[in-house]
Amino acid sequence: MAMAYQQQELKLPEMAEAEMQLLRSKATELLLREEWKDAVFTYSQFITVCRNQTPTTNHHLSKLQKSLCLALCNRAEARSKLGNFEEALKDCEEALKIESTHFKTLLCKGKLLLNLNRYSSALECFKTALLDPQVNGNSENLNGYVEKCKKLEHLSKTGAFDLSDWVLNGFRGKSPDLAEFIGPVQIRRSGISGRGLFATKNVDSGTLLLVTKAIAIERGILPENSDENAQLVMWKNFIDKVTDSATKSTKTKNLIGLLSSGEAEEGLEVPVMSVFKPETEDQIIIPNEMSKILSVLDINSLVEDAASAKVLGKNSDYYGVGLWVLASFINHSCSPNARRLHIGDHILIHASRDIKTGEEITFAYFDPLSSWKDRKRMSETWGFNCNCKRCRFEEQISDKEEMKEIELEMKGGNEMGAAIYKLEEGMRRWMVRGKEKGYLRASFWGAYFEVFSSEKAMKKWGRRIQGMEMVVDSVVDAVGSDERVVKMLVERFKRNSTNGGVLEMERVLKLGRGVYGKVMKKQALRNLIELGSHEYGY
Numbered sequence: 001m002a003m004a005y006q007q008q009e010l011k012l013p014e015m016a017e018a019e020m021q022l023l024r025s026k027a028t029e030l031l032l033r034e035e036w037k038d039a040v041f042t043y044s045q046f047i048t049v050c051r052n053q054t055p056t057t058n059h060h061l062s063k064l065q066k067s068l069c070l071a072l073c074n075r076a077e078a079r080s081k082l083g084n085f086e087e088a089l090k091d092c093e094e095a096l097k098i099e100s101t102h103f104k105t106l107l108c109k110g111k112l113l114l115n116l117n118r119y120s121s122a123l124e125c126f127k128t129a130l131l132d133p134q135v136n137g138n139s140e141n142l143n144g145y146v147e148k149c150k151k152l153e154h155l156s157k158t159g160a161f162d163l164s165d166w167v168l169n170g171f172r173g174k175s176p177d178l179a180e181f182i183g184p185v186q187i188r189r190s191g192i193s194g195r196g197l198f199a200t201k202n203v204d205s206g207t208l209l210l211v212t213k214a215i216a217i218e219r220g221i222l223p224e225n226s227d228e229n230a231q232l233v234m235w236k237n238f239i240d241k242v243t244d245s246a247t248k249s250t251k252t253k254n255l256i257g258l259l260s261s262g263e264a265e266e267g268l269e270v271p272v273m274s275v276f277k278p279e280t281e282d283q284i285i286i287p288n289e290m291s292k293i294l295s296v297l298d299i300n301s302l303v304e305d306a307a308s309a310k311v312l313g314k315n316s317d318y319y320g321v322g323l324w325v326l327a328s329f330i331n332h333s334c335s336p337n338a339r340r341l342h343i344g345d346h347i348l349i350h351a352s353r354d355i356k357t358g359e360e361i362t363f364a365y366f367d368p369l370s371s372w373k374d375r376k377r378m379s380e381t382w383g384f385n386c387n388c389k390r391c392r393f394e395e396q397i398s399d400k401e402e403m404k405e406i407e408l409e410m411k412g413g414n415e416m417g418a419a420i421y422k423l424e425e426g427m428r429r430w431m432v433r434g435k436e437k438g439y440l441r442a443s444f445w446g447a448y449f450e451v452f453s454s455e456k457a458m459k460k461w462g463r464r465i466q467g468m469e470m471v472v473d474s475v476v477d478a479v480g481s482d483e484r485v486v487k488m489l490v491e492r493f494k495r496n497s498t499n500g501g502v503l504e505m506e507r508v509l510k511l512g513r514g515v516y517g518k519v520m521k522k523q524a525l526r527n528l529i530e531l532g533s534h535e536y537g538y
């Protein structure tokens with residue numbers, strides 16, 4: 001009996017060693033074959049066997065630790081390929097506890113942190129890795145990462161993005177480096193509904209307010225005649241993606257837990273801005289609200305190619321739906337002061353006109369250049385009744401008999417010049433002043449556009465209606481910059497290029513900054529405006 005025990009004692013480490021050897025080869029092969037799930041499973045088995053070993057000598061201990069460190073690092077690699085960044089990060093941290101300068105782990109951890117937008121921590125990792133003597137062959141690659149981290153960290157602090165080269169290259173080549181950025185904004189309780197985003201300082205049109213990466217996006221090409229089924233499939237895939245991200249990351253789950261599900265918004269917590277910063281450790285503790293995920297997505301998902309949005313670098317059949325957490329705190333207004341730009345998985349929100357400290361930042365969930373009745377219908381589809389200043393004013397005025405006649409005339413496709421003339425006259429008699437004129441003109445923008453772009457109509461009505469520049473100014477004052485308004489100015493600019501061209505171009509560029517943001521130089525902006533002017537028409 002004693003003999004058998006002794007034999008077993010002697011054999012145990014060897015058996016374990018053999019088992020480890022087997023698991024190691026299997027896991028390496030799976031890793032090479034990019035079978036990430038199975039690789040994670042096999043490395044986990046290896047790690048358990050390795051941890052259960054009792055080292056017999058110091059040499060044995062050091063051998064076991066080396067094996068454990070490498071296995072943790074490889075499991076991290078496989079987990080990161082599966083998008084399981086948090087778990088992968090934990091593996092890296094454990095591996096680095098064993099060997100604080102393990103080159104491969106430092107590289108893996110750096111890339112993970114970069115993916116999680118934690119630029120300064122990623123930079124630390126890459127810098128430490130650079131100190132490794134075995135770096136030689138890899139130094140160029142590593143220096144590239146160091147530079148990228150420095151650049152992104154700078155961008156995340158300053159918001160000094162420049163998309164000029166990419167735009168000027170016709171969106172070809174490498175897409176621009178984008179970092180998460182929180183500008184002069186703060187979440188507060190809103191007079192519109194629940195919480196909203198507010199400006200913490202005066203900003204002018206085009207100023208970048210925030211840049212944030214999507215939790216998940218589902219994209220596809222949806223031709224105009226595609227059936228509802230195709231949209232439903234996309235929506236289901238999108239829900240799966242969000243759920244998957246939330247399952248893999250506690251932070252993501254907690255952030256989603258902050259979002260409104262459309263009910264009892266007044267009672268919702270007002271989060272501090274630091275929870276949205278990628279470097280902030282997980283600090284929100286919220287009960288698991290995943291059961292509400294469907295309504296949260298219903299209320300907060302954004303379609304990339306919607307009103308108040310531009311998608312850069314994609315074709316026109318393209319359709320994408322996504323969830324951007326911080327942008328989800330922005331309420332709707334029919335008289336909005338911000339717009340969004342979609343580039344890759346990032347959303348960039350910028351002021352579409354000048355905004356004052358303390359003012360709520362809003363964008364339009366649906367087209368602000370549409371009539372009050374159409375907007376009312378769209379806001380009901382969204383599940384709320386828009387009660388913004390513009391809607392309140394237009395609701396009142398919609399009772400006037402004359403207004404009803406004007407609407408009918410415009411709908412009937414009658415002479416738009418006559419209808420506009422009637423509207424302008426009406427506004428004079430009803431003593432409509434200031435911004436309110438812009439509200440009504442924005443509501444009937446299609447008609448103004450038709451008249452201002454037709455030489456025949458202008459010959460007949462031009463003298464009797466307000467000048468185009470005044471109309472443009474008042475519309476921009478009411479709803480912020482819009483590419484359709486810019487388009488009209490561009491066309492006029494082309495017609496009158498010999499007459500005051502420079503000033504007009506400056507004006508177009510100013511409005512262009514409201515549409516695309518101050519994220520590119522003049523020439524690139526000009527190109528975009530030119531592209532935009534081919535895109536829209538009535």
Ligand SMILES: C[S@@+](CC[C@H](N)C(=O)[O-])C[C@H]1O[C@@H](n2cnc3c(N)ncnc32)[C@H](O)[C@@H]1O
Pocket residue numbers: 192193194195196259260262265268299300328329330331332333382383384385386387388
């Ligand atoms: C994306 S969330 C905006 C942030 C939300 N207020 C919160 O507290 O989380 C969209 C929801 O906000 C509310 N909302 C946004 N704009 C509104 C408006 N103009 N009027 C009324 N409710 C609005 C609606 O409940 C809508 O479903």
